[in-house]
Amino acid sequence: MPDRSIARICGHFVVWLLLSTTALADVWVVGAADGPVQQLDRGEAAGLFLGVGGNPWGVSVRDSSDRALYASFYRALTERSPASIRAHWAQRVFSGRGRPPAKIALHELEDALRADPSLITYVPAGKLPPGARIVLDLAEEDRQ
Numbered sequence: 001m002p003d004r005s006i007a008r009i010c011g012h013f014v015v016w017l018l019l020s021t022t023a024l025a026d027v028w029v030v031g032a033a034d035g036p037v038q039q040l041d042r043g044e045a046a047g048l049f050l051g052v053g054g055n056p057w058g059v060s061v062r063d064s065s066d067r068a069l070y071a072s073f074y075r076a077l078t079e080r081s082p083a084s085i086r087a088h089w090a091q092r093v094f095s096g097r098g099r100p101p102a103k104i105a106l107h108e109l110e111d112a113l114r115a116d117p118s119l120i121t122y123v124p125a126g127k128l129p130p131g132a133r134i135v136l137d138l139a140e141e142d143r144q
Contacts, residue, residue: 026125027073029136030109031059032117040136046077048120050088051098062104062112062121069106073122076138
């Protein structure tokens with residue numbers, strides 16, 4: 001009997017894992033509607049949010065202050081854990097090669113986009129703030 005319980009638990013875990021992985025990609029990278037970025041691909045977005053590869057658009061990159069959204073975004077974009085992302089930034093800061101993006105809350109985004117049209121951040125899919133445009137749909141990227 002214990003083998004069936006373990007199998008059932010493993011089965012539930014696999015289903016949960018598949019469902020949660022699908023939900024992880026439901027994140028949009030957004031910028032101001034009149035901002036310098038019209039569209040990004042996954043590599044360009046990863047470069048901006050990880051501080052590698054330059055910033056040819058001169059955008060201000062912001063991370064979400066929401067921990068769950070932060071984790072979902074980086075898992076969907078880079079397939080790396082939040083701990084791995086923090087380690088990446090610790091190494092870059094220590095070596096003098098950059099600082100992590102400042103944090104922004106979802107409720108501050110509309111005003112921030114109005115004040116700084118060069119701002120780039122991410123939001124849950126379906127929560128596009130007024131004055132923003134989707135520059136990368138991670139779920140759409142995953143389907144291709």
